[in-house]
Amino acid sequence: xxxxxxxxxxxxxxxxxxxxxxxxxxxxxxxxxxxxxxxxxxxxxxxxxxxxxxxxxxxxxxxxxxxxxxxxxxxxxxxxxxxxxxxxxxxxxxxxxxxxxxxxxxxxxxxxxxxxxxxxxxxxxxxxxxxxxxxxxxxxxxxxxxxxxxxxxxxxxxxxxxxxxxxxxxxxxxxxxxxxxxxxxxxxxxxxxxxxxxxxxxxxxxxxxxxxxxxxxxxxxxxxxxxxxxxxxxxxxxxxxxxxxxxxxxxxxxxxxxxxxxxxxxxxxxxxxxxxxxxxxxxxxxxxxxxxxxxxxxxxxxxxxxxxxxxxxxxxxxxxxxxxxxxxxxxx
Amino acid sequence: xxxxxxxxxxxxxxxxxxxxxxxxxxxxxxxxxxxxxxxxxxxxxxxxxxxxxxxxxxxxxxxxxxxxxxxxxxxxxxxxxxxxxxxxxxxxxxxxxxxxxxxxxxxxxxxxxxxxxxxxxxxxxxxxxxxxxxxxxxxxxxxxxxxxxxxxxxxxxxxxxxxxxxxxxxxxxxxxxxxxxxxxxxxxxxxxxxxxxxxxxxxxxxxxxxxxxxxxxxxxxxxxxxxxxxxxxxxxxxxxxxxxxxxxxxxxxxxxxxxxxxxxxxxxxxxxxxxxxxxxxxxxxxxxxxxxxxxxxxxxxxxxxxxxxxxxxxxxxxxxxxxxxxxxxxxx
DNA sequence: CTGAAAGCGCTAACAG
DNA sequence: CTGTTAGCGCTTTCAG
Numbered sequence: 201x202x203x204x205x206x207x208x209x210x211x212x213x214x215x216x217x218x219x220x221x222x223x224x225x226x227x228x229x230x231x232x233x234x235x236x237x238x239x240x241x242x243x244x245x246x247x248x249x250x251x252x253x254x255x256x257x258x259x260x261x262x263x264x265x266x267x268x269x270x271x272x273x274x275x276x277x278x279x280x281x282x283x284x285x286x287x288x289x290x291x292x293x294x295x296x297x298x299x300x301x302x303x304x305x306x307x308x309x310x311x312x313x314x315x316x317x318x319x320x321x322x323x324x325x326x327x328x329x330x331x332x333x334x335x336x337x338x339x340x341x342x343x344x345x346x347x348x349x350x351x352x353x354x355x356x357x358x359x360x361x362x363x364x365x366x367x368x369x370x371x372x373x374x375x376x377x378x379x380x381x382x383x384x385x386x387x388x389x390x391x392x393x394x395x396x397x398x399x400x401x402x403x404x405x406x407x408x409x410x411x412x413x414x415x416x417x418x419x420x421x422x423x424x425x426x427x428x429x430x431x432x433x434x435x436x437x438x439x440x441x442x443x444x445x446x447x448x449x450x451x452x453x454x455x456x457x458x459x460x461x462x463x464x465x466x467x468x469x470x471x472x473x474x475x476x477x478x479x480x481x482x483x484x485x486x487x488x489x490x491x492x493x494x495x496x497x498x499x500x501x502x503x504x505x506x507x508x509x510x511x512x513x514x515x516x517x518x519x520x521x522x523x524x525x526x527x528x529x530x531x532x
Numbered sequence: 533x534x535x536x537x538x539x540x541x542x543x544x545x546x547x548x549x550x551x552x553x554x555x556x557x558x559x560x561x562x563x564x565x566x567x568x569x570x571x572x573x574x575x576x577x578x579x580x581x582x583x584x585x586x587x588x589x590x591x592x593x594x595x596x597x598x599x600x601x602x603x604x605x606x607x608x609x610x611x612x613x614x615x616x617x618x619x620x621x622x623x624x625x626x627x628x629x630x631x632x633x634x635x636x637x638x639x640x641x642x643x644x645x646x647x648x649x650x651x652x653x654x655x656x657x658x659x660x661x662x663x664x665x666x667x668x669x670x671x672x673x674x675x676x677x678x679x680x681x682x683x684x685x686x687x688x689x690x691x692x693x694x695x696x697x698x699x700x701x702x703x704x705x706x707x708x709x710x711x712x713x714x715x716x717x718x719x720x721x722x723x724x725x726x727x728x729x730x731x732x733x734x735x736x737x738x739x740x741x742x743x744x745x746x747x748x749x750x751x752x753x754x755x756x757x758x759x760x761x762x763x764x765x766x767x768x769x770x771x772x773x774x775x776x777x778x779x780x781x782x783x784x785x786x787x788x789x790x791x792x793x794x795x796x797x798x799x800x801x802x803x804x805x806x807x808x809x810x811x812x813x814x815x816x817x818x819x820x821x822x823x824x825x826x827x828x829x830x831x832x833x834x835x836x837x838x839x840x841x842x843x844x845x846x847x848x849x850x851x852x853x854x855x856x857x858x859x860x861x862x863x864x
Numbered sequence: 865c866t867g868a869a870a871g872c873g874c875t876a877a878c879a880g
Numbered sequence: 881c882t883g884t885t886a887g888c889g890c891t892t893t894c895a896g
Contacts, residue, residue, distance in 0.1 A: 202668060204889055215867040220891055229865060244667075249644030250591070251889035253582045254872050261645075269606040269613075277601050281627060285634075290641050293625045295613060302617075309622050312581030313593075335576075336534060420807070452811050475752070476808040479784050536873055547883045552875055561881060583873035586888050867896080873888105880883080 211239045263310030267322035279495020339505035345388040355498040357489040363396030365523040366469040370439045374532035379412040379437035381426035423450025439467035463530040482527035489521045595642030599654035611827020671837035677720040687830040689821040695728030697855040698801040702771045706864035711744040711769035713758035755782025771799035795862040814859035
């Protein structure tokens with residue numbers, strides 16, 4: 201098999217424990233230091249992290265459980281990965297595609313791998329499936345969701361304020377008939393974004409029409425269908441707010457398909473600003489979540505916990521984003 | 533600490549090895565079976581995978597090293613993850629952002645974690661940094677790249693044929709002045725795609741103009757600049773072939789910015805079909821790589837190797853994609 | 865500072 | 881089928 205610490209010990213006529221100490225940055229007599237260094241290099245010795253983890257119960261590894269890999273997630277992951285690695289940790293990323301079973305598998309896999317901490321994203325954060333993590337007292341952080349009854353840290357974007365800004369933009373420009381294609385009710389983010397929408401109408405004392413509220417499911421398809429349904433109404437809205445990226449893709453496709461002129465006939469603002477927002481014509485006004493920053497923050501907090509610092513536990517971070525005004529909204 | 537196999541043994545008055553056997557699916561007397569099951573559940577016992585890996589030298593884990601997380605990679609990863617998990621393996625994903633140092637770190641991390649196999653993607657597949665993997669005889673597969681002198685499996689999309697198809701579409705519709713914004717020369721994929729472009733002109737006996745060949749670097753920025761440079765030419769091309777997704781985003785942005793009418797003034801085809809291709813107007817004609825399939829194939833081959841099956845080693849899979857004709861090309 | 869010895873949790877051999 | 885024993889590669893006491 202491969203070279204072990206024993207081999208190095210034999211080679212140098214030193215004890216295993218001395219080699220071990222050296223490998224972990226401990227103090228060793230300068231002369232031995234050199235001898236060891238030389239032998240390690242010559243033999244091509246690499247400590248076996250598995251064995252090391254077995255003793256020390258620290259693996260310098262953190263588990264990330266996401267719903268799926270997509271354009272949106274990727275930016276968060278970039279932030280997480282960067283921060284984690286800067287702190288000497290490595291991420292193990294699993295996806296569950298909103299399947300409770302896969303999520304459970306992933307969690308158990310990660311626990312068996314003895315990760316030092318876990319970040320979970322999306323709806324499944326809620327409820328029982330994270331309980332075993334808490335039981336084992338593994339630091340746990342929720343991303344893009346909050347469950348009030350669980351003692352853990354959270355990082356979310358301020359969706360209510362974000363959607364408030366987006367919808368207010370519409371209202372300020374004179375729109376009163378404003379539709380929304382929201383996310384599925386079970387999602388924390390969806391509820392937040394809907395809340396922001398509703399609050400605008402409350403604040404501006406405009407009546408909200410039930411038929412303008414379409415519950416989508418965050419997929420391309422539901423964005424597409426949402427627009428179709430809205431457009432078929434006797435009195436279609438003059439503006440619409442789309443609650444996430446994928447649905448926006450579908451919505452724009454439907455708008456093109458139906459030959460609706462944007463923004464002349466229909467104004468649009470969207471949550472989740474993406475590269476294509478400024479490429480499609482008209483350029484889309486949108487609310488940009490600080491995705492990478494969310495990842496960075498999440499990782500930072502988790503690192504803190506893994507270092508045993510529970511000073512501000514449990515922490516709920518709600519990051520602000522920014523509204524970007526482009527050309528998809530007209531004044532009425 | 534947590535519950536170990538010893539605890540279960542004590543609880544059931546059976547030997548550790550019996551529990552172990554049961555946990556690994558071995559045959560156990562029905563009565564004991566029940567007893568064990570019950571105790572495992574009651575105690576909440578989960579085998580420690582670290583310890584297990586230490587003994588068995590199998591970790592059921594495979595390392596994935598990618599250049600970065602992006603829209604394109606995500607689809608490949610989906611295929612990999614799905615296939616791996618269906619076979620009982622879990623991926624550990626690392627990115628290196630084209631930094632040789634980070635790539636090395638990642639490789640060592642994965643080897644220390646004793647992964648059963650590794651998939652590497654992108655340019656850095658080449659050369660020395662994968663050598664330690666081969667040395668240790670860990671199954672290794674290269675994705676989106678090929679290095680001829682290394683004995684390992686590869687999965688790539690047939691970029692030459694893909695770009696041939698894309699460019700031929702242009703030529704068939706009467707374009708002779710065709711520009712290309714290619715990838716950086718060091719990339720296997722970039723060379724392949726350029727090769728396809730050149731071969732079309734060879735086959736159709738059309739002269740290629742040097743100034744129509746712009747070497748980009750696969751980024752948004754370079755796509756943008758590429759169009760600008762092409763458009764400034766005394767005799768700008770009437771069509772352009774963009775070699776990847778990010779550059780295409782940039783190219784379309786530039787086309788809009790410059791007020792170039794597409795396809796009237798400039799036709800465009802692109803490598804990498806993405807959702808936005810059929811949303812932007814005009815819809816983009818493009819070559820679609822079978823990204824998810826590439827991931828699936830890669831994982832399948834690796835699984836085979838990890839099972840000790842080296843029957844067809846080394847295997848080089850070159851997957852065909854499809855050209856999708858939309859509205860961004862006009863006939864001259 | 866160095867070395868000897870014990871043991872992390874598990875599986876692999878081998879008896880029984 | 882079950883139990884005993886040894887040991888994976890490393891770290892961690894605890895003497896020296």
